[in-house]
Amino acid sequence: MLVGVLGSCASQGTTGTLQTRTDPQSTYLELRDQWVTKDRDLSFDAEVVLNAKEKALDKQLVLLRDSMITQYRDQHFFPPARYFFQSQEHIEQTQLFKILRSMPKGGILHLHGAASGDAEWVIDQVVGDPHAYVYWTESNRTFTKGQIRFFAENEVPSGFQSAYYLDAQVTNFQDSLKSLLTFDANIDRDSVDIWREFEMVFNRLYGFVSYQPMFKKYFLRAFKNLVDDGIQHVEIRGIFNQLYDLKQSQGYYNRDSTVVYFQEVAEAMQEIEPAFTLKVIFTDLRFKNVEQINERLVAAFQLxxxxxxxxxxxxxxAEEDAGHSTLYFLDTWMKLDSLENVYGVEMPLYLHNGESDWVGVENMYDAVLLNSKRIGHGFNLFRFPHLIEEVKARNICLEINPISNQILGFIRDLRLHPASTYLRRGVPCVISSDDPLIFNYKGLSYDFWEVFLAWELDLTALKKLTLNSLMYSALNEDEKKKALVYFNDNWQKFVDQALVELSP
Ligand SMILES: [Zn+2]
Structure with a gap:
């Protein structure tokens, strides 16, 4: 019967070139192998060829991966299937984490400025600055408990107290503030609640990051953390007209000042890490109306x-389920061509789309039709079979944020994260972290740890994901060449070291 089925399928031309043989088991296995090979050839990393040392490391890494998976299965606890905060400390203690920490990551392409830094460092600055105040009473419509802001002494609104005073008077003040700025295992409800909490954290941080005397220091610290994790290139989504200080309110510092400050931070980083590069993506909120966004698009063109x-x-x-659809801004998008003519520059789009579990959220159509250079998330691409082919044909890269997607409630078990399938179908992807300050971790090693195990990746996949983060970056061709030389050099050093680390 089996031979008959195989023979009949083969005759319909769907199975390759198999001839029915006398040994049905061999026939079956040969056909199976052909199908496995066909799927492997479709994979996003199919063209990567490892050298001898890389092959040796790949072998060791796969052994490590499989032994970890066996152990977790025996324990009935597989961390990527559980909430990140249940295993964060465990992850840090693993040999795999140590290896991934030392792996060159290339670029981080999906990162929000206000949530890119380091909560403990923020708190250190706050309690050490005489002008730093924290709103330390119940939240109301105007202020949120834990909201940080800098004021001149005689201009402090009711409810804000000196951080220095709070630190001295309130038991465990720093821990309490940290728990208001970061998520932990308690933030485990449905995604609507999580988003509300998430936006409250942005409210708390906003007055800190946008305080002009802190701005450069904050990003310098954030980028140092990234470099420590093997990241050489950063693309940050930022809002550019928000800075204030003790004398000047928001609006005094124009958008150019913010750009210049970012450039100065990049130069300071290059003193520490000469290969460091930075690009910024002009960002606004999808809650605003078309007129407001039209105005912001013009401002973006001018910058x-x-x-x-x-x-x-x-x-x-901002939250895709709660904000306007991408189609709502069609009028804005239709202005792109004429604005490109007026300003003589193109405006690549990096649209945040597909970050939704709802079947009816169809923003991916617009992200693709508008030829986004990359798509932030693209989580729900799996719902649109035609778009999967379009994304591949147009060579659009998806910025995948595995831990963020889990924490914000879009998927619990990372084995089922759709990006695993995107990679297998040849969709270009990169791994990113979205809002690491709020998620209380630094760098990309945690995300790589989770997906290495959850998606049963190997060194070929890791290499391709990290290379993608430079290939699909906004670096110009010359910068890309230099970045790749630096990356490849570091990659080979990493391979040598990891081989020693994993040698039996
Ligand atoms: Zn994001």
């Missing part, structure tokens, strides 16, 4: 015209 190799594109962010 890009002045800093074409630094301000690299445009995006709209």
């Amino acid at each position: 890009r015209q002045r800093y074409p190799n630094f301000v690299t594109g445009f995006d709209l962010v």
Whole structure:
């Protein structure tokens, strides 16, 4: 019967070139192998060829991966299937984490400025600054408990107290503030609640990050953390007209000042890490109306015209399920061509789309039709079979944020994360972290740890994911070449070291 089935399928031309043989088991296995090979050839990393040392490391890494999976299965606890905060400390103690920490990551392409830093460092600054105040009473419509802001002494609104005073008077003040700025195992409800809490954390941080005297220091610290994790290139989504200080309110510092400060931070980083590069994506919120976003798009063009190799594109962010659809801004998108003519620069889009579990959220159509250079998340691409082919044909890269997707409630078990399938279907992807300050971790090693195990990746996949983060970056061709030389050099050093680490 089996031979008959195989023979009949083969005759319909769907199974390759198999001839029915006398040994049905061999026939079956041969056909199976052909199908496995066909799937492997479709994979996003199919063209990567490892050298001898890489092959040796790959073998060791796969052994390590499989022994970890066996152990977790025996314990009935597989961390990537559980909430990140249940295993964060465990992850840090594993040999795999140590290896991934030392792996060159290339670029981080999906990162929000206000949530890119380091909560403990923020708190250190707050309690040490005489002008830092924290709203330390119950939240109301105007202020949120834990909200940080800097004030001149005689201008402090009711409810804000000196951080210095709070630190001295309130038991465990720093821990309490940290728990208001970061998520932990208690934030485990449905995604609507999580988003509300998430936006409250942004409210708390906003007055800190946008305080002009802190701005550069904050990003310098954030980028140092990334470099420590093997990241050489950063693309940050930022809002550009928000800075204030003790004398000047928001609006005094124009958008150019923010760009210049970012450039100064990048130069300071290059003193520490000469290969460091930075690009910024002009961002606004999808809650705003069309007129407001039209105005922001013009502002983005003006900045890009002045800093074409630094301000690299445009995006709209915030909760996709709650905000306007991408189609709602059609009028804005239809202005792109004429604005490109007026300002003489293109405006690549990096649209945050597909970050939704709802079947009816169809923003991916617009992200693809608008030829987004990359798509932030693209989580629900699996719902649109035609779009999967379009994304591949147009060579659009998805910025996948595995831990963020889990924490914000879009998927619990990372084995089932759709990006695992995207990779197997040849969709270009990169791994990113979205809001690491709020998620209380640094770098990309945690995300790589989770997906290495959850998606049963190997060294070929790791290499391709990290290379993608430079290939699909906004670096110009010359910068890309230099970045790749640096990356490849570091990669070979990593391979040598990891081989020693894993030698039997
Ligand atoms: Zn994001």
